[in-house]
Amino acid sequence: MDKVDFNAPHSMGTTIIGVTYNGGVVLGADSRTSTGVYVANRASDKITQLTDNVYVCRSGSAADSQVVSDYVRYFLHQHTIQLGQPATVKVAANLVRLLAYNNKNNLQTGLIVGGWDKYEGGQIYGVPLGGTIVQQPFAIGGSGSSYLYGFFDQAWKDGMTKDEAEDLVKKAVSLAIARDGASGGVVRTVIINSEGVTRNFYPGDQLPIWHDELEAHNSLLDILGAPEPMNI
């Protein structure tokens, strides 16, 4: 058996994306959770709420990302009560960073924090393995993101509208799903702006068809044009 290289950065099953647009942010993710080769959950929700106005995209270990989100949600809740107003995206992201950094030896999760606040508008923060915090106009993460670096280098533009941003996210997650075995299922998006939060759900039939893919049908028989067998 080949020895596993523990020193290489671990690629993580998932595709997650966060994109800012003029007015807010769009977060996107696939929905596949795998244990080894088995798909444990084909419709998971990887975009988790931290506060009314801040969400996080989770990748890597499901357990680690869930427990980090739970702690951050708890701290942010207290912080909001004490502060008397909604927490800022920066505070949420830094709390995530604190947990990720101080437990770096025991955690294996890469996170993308995105949200909207009245001071800085829409913001995206990446918190990769190790607990670095990086604010970016857009962020990609998870094993599926390897296939998207070139795509975003070419397709990303500053000052997009909400619809352009959501289309970009949908397209990107869908492209990653096409090539990454650890990503799959449906595309979920969450749009956050001054007006609030909108959740969307896009199953395969609502996504574009890429190279070497075929349109889906119920049966070969539909294509052949033969009369359908009777249903009794």
Added chain:
Amino acid sequence: MDTVTESQRTLYPYVTGSSVVAIKYKDGILMAADMGGSYGSTLRYKSVERLKPIGKHSLLGASGEISDFQEIMRYLDELILIDNMWDDGNSLGPKEVHNYLTRVMYNRRNKFNPLWNSLVLGGVKKGQKYLGTVSMIGVNYEDNHVATGLGNHLARPILRDEWNENLTFEEGVKLLEKCMRVLLYRDRSAVNKIQISKITEEGATVYPPFSLKTYWEFSAFKNPTVGAEVHGSLLVVNEMKQNFTWISA
């Protein structure tokens, strides 16, 4: 039975910055670093600021794990804050900050839990220029020019040849750019977005990011196999004359 948890140790870095190069010049210190944050072999982040002013008199440049550098910045922010709160007219100079960093790095190394960085600390206080470096295992020294990582192998030889005490700002910048260009050619983790910063008695300035032009027009690059043609079943290799010149902007 309670089990004792093994003390934590950082085994390997995740998001890393590449070389930092710094020189003393006539008015103070000049420092350069690119803005890359690599994730293994992927050039993942391309706008990471790795040069930061510390207090009034110092500049810190860091290579290695970015999350540890961000933590060091938090330690230094606290150090400077408390220094200011004394309100005694005194302020920490580069020598003191370098010493503090050395202690932090060495003591972490002793606990087998290093901050995975190589740091460059430069500054000017009361006309005295200071330039030092600390590694993740606590090795520290001062010199007229320092570098981290591959910069030690690629940039220092250039600086040994071309550095002198009386460099003007323009000469210093050109010299640093020469070093950064070589790193761009020869360091896999280099990214073509560079920041140069300076510190003088007046204070610190971090200049906006810029990219360097690179030169590829050598005839030997365009026709690498000229002179090594195959004739029938014989491979004939002619003596190839090549001319190289340094190209600087």
